[in-house]
Amino acid sequence: MVGLAGAPTGDALRVGRGLDPGRGSAVIAQIVVRAAADATSLSPVRGAVRAHLLAAGAPAEVVADLELAVSELATNVIRHSSTDDIVVGLEQVGSSWVLDVHGAASLDAIAPQIPRVGSVDGRGLVVAAAVTDHLELIDVGGERIVRCWRAG
Amino acid sequence: MADESDVLEVTRAEDGTIVVTGDVDAHSVVDLSREIDRRPGAVILDLGGVGFIDSSGIRVLVETHSRCRDVGNEFRIVAVSAPVRRLFEITGLTGYLLGEVDESN
Numbered sequence: 001m002v003g004l005a006g007a008p009t010g011d012a013l014r015v016g017r018g019l020d021p022g023r024g025s026a027v028i029a030q031i032v033v034r035a036a037a038d039a040t041s042l043s044p045v046r047g048a049v050r051a052h053l054l055a056a057g058a059p060a061e062v063v064a065d066l067e068l069a070v071s072e073l074a075t076n077v078i079r080h081s082s083t084d085d086i087v088v089g090l091e092q093v094g095s096s097w098v099l100d101v102h103g104a105a106s107l108d109a110i111a112p113q114i115p116r117v118g119s120v121d122g123r124g125l126v127v128a129a130a131v132t133d134h135l136e137l138i139d140v141g142g143e144r145i146v147r148c149w150r151a152g
Numbered sequence: 153m154a155d156e157s158d159v160l161e162v163t164r165a166e167d168g169t170i171v172v173t174g175d176v177d178a179h180s181v182v183d184l185s186r187e188i189d190r191r192p193g194a195v196i197l198d199l200g201g202v203g204f205i206d207s208s209g210i211r212v213l214v215e216t217h218s219r220c221r222d223v224g225n226e227f228r229i230v231a232v233s234a235p236v237r238r239l240f241e242i243t244g245l246t247g248y249l250l251g252e253v254d255e256s257n
Contacts (some may be wrong), residue, residue, distance in 0.1 A: 039179035071206040123207040
């Protein structure tokens with residue numbers, strides 16, 4: 001993978017291009033971010049997503065929403081998955097952004113429900129669903145991915 | 153990429169208010185929890201300088217609110233930034249955490 005201008009590179013965080021989305025020429029801009037599946041990676045991963053969105057001219061609201069979505073979904077991977085890496089794909093497809101967060105093997109379905117008020121857990125998917133237009137589980141090459149669509 | 157404004161800073165004002173600035177996520181929220189736990193009693197939080205927060209921060213706030221209520225200690229949030237308010241609204245916790253009617257739910 002190659003470094004993305006303005007984003008950190010090296011062993012801790014790798015940002016590159018080349019995720020095969022199978023959507024051909026509709027894809028305008030894409031990156032892949034890979035980092036250790038550790039909570040210390042959350043801020044750099046958000047930063048890489050933010051840098052790419054800003055460089056592509058995405059509106060501030062879209063930037064904030066996708067930063068929040070990737071933070072929630074990457075946190076879920078860290079907490080519930082045995083994977084060594086967080087892998088995030090981000091691409092612009094036509095007028096929409098598509099955010100893929102890999103390593104969602106622990107999820108059987110996406111059915112976010114707001115937990116009762118005093119409940120401590122269970123809000124990550126609720127938040128990710130609220131700030132994106134569509135959230136789905138897809139299986140690619142034997143790997144389960146949470147895919148978010150966000151207009152903008 | 154994180155810049156200096158992203159880094160979580162948790163300080164205690166003279167009146168005991170815990171002042172939080174920067175980003176709150178599953179990694180940084182540990183610092184907030186530590187400061188809350190450092191001094192028993194009322195928990196007064198100023199979240200006006202929080203630039204980013206996700207549900208990991210909500211988790212700690214709900215836990216702290218619940219713990220304070222159980223032992224009769226005051227829990228109060230005296231300021232929130234736009235990202236904090238928005239997350240409270242998304243999660244339906246505006247009324248619970250701020251004592252305000254949540255009109256979004």
